[in-house]
Amino acid sequence: MANAIPFQLITPLSVKFDGEAELVIAVGTEGEVGILPSHAPYLTALRPGVLRANVRDGSADATRRLELACSEGFMQALPDKVTILADAALERDEIDIAQARADLAAAQEEQKAAGGDLYAQRRALVKIDYANARLSVAGVS
Amino acid sequence: MPSVRDLRDRIRSLKNTQQITKAMxxxxxxxxxxxxxxxxxxRPYADAIGAMLRDLIANVGSVDHPFMKPGTADVPGGVILMTADKGLAGSFNANLIRMAEIHGRENANLAWYAVGIKARNALRRQRGETLQVWPLAQGDMFANAQALAQRVTDDFTSGKIASLTLVSPKLVNMMTQRPELRQILPIVAAETADAEKTPKGGAVEFEPTPEFVLGRLLPKYLEFTLYSAMLETNASFYAAQLVAMNNATDNAKKLIDQNTIEMNKARQAAITKEILEIVGGAEALAG
Structure with a gap:
């Protein structure tokens, strides 16, 4: 049995997950980051993307694969816990595929319209990434 | 003196009012x-983002982010007036609007942002211009907060406003909501003063750099501050409405009681009058 650490996924609307994880893989601004128990203190900004984690629910020893579409956020890893803050995190059955497709199209338009404005470009990119993450978690892309 | 029928109509209408206030x-x-x-x-999000911010500030030597620096003096200060979308909540909206008005009199040069339809209407009355409104309780509240945060961030970083102040209610308890004025931008160091307690040094790794993460975290912090203020405004509004409607129901009951007594008196007077007439008539015939 692998080690596990307390893992919390928090959004402003609710605590999405609160339990133990053996492994958490999130999309950082510099690429994917995998966190195992006893990680050195670490704090990073997250890009919108697919968050994966091997988690244990309650007393059961069996691990479950958690896969969520996360919007922008932050991950803090301490030796004894991992916390992820995100604006939104959606599980597969919570994703509205039509909405995600519409958001993707709107964001791509926005990106085209942004032109040389780097700030607007970045904003559009965030939306595109989040829409793609939702589609990918939902199993369509 | 009103007739029995007048009073009965009045009581009926009062009962209808009472039913409505009770339902509300x-x-x-x-x-x-x-x-x-x-x-x-x-709340968990608030705790977590606060903790991260403290860790960051403890690790960043000097904070170089626009949010931490005051703007230039000659541009207006930004004020967000946060009220409910609807009325019927006693003096709830009026108290907030009054506080904003007083603040407006003390500081001549201000730029306003309206959250809640009542705020927009009040600012329109005062200033004669219709501002964009961010509704409080329509649609996705967090998305509204994000849109507002983006707008004030743009205005602040581009130098259109020098600071940001928020007028919103504080929910003291179910009975009391107090309007409050607080500064949001620039983020004051006092809020993060207890950062000193956390150990400094290379204990925490940041990716890519502490400054970068802080640059991302501060806008989120602003978003969340506005969101939680909106949540509090919403809860305060319903608390105020509960009290107001409770009072209204009580008042309606009092009026109904008063009018019922008056109606009974009027009815009794009419009956007495009729009996007197009959007796008078009978006596006239007998005599």
């Missing part, structure tokens, strides 16, 4: 429970 009271009681639940659900 019950609705407010249900909504406040929901609003409070939302507030409670946002």
């Amino acid at each position: 009271k019950q609705v407010a009681a249900a909504k406040i429970r929901r609003a409070e639940a939302l507030q409670k659900q946002s």
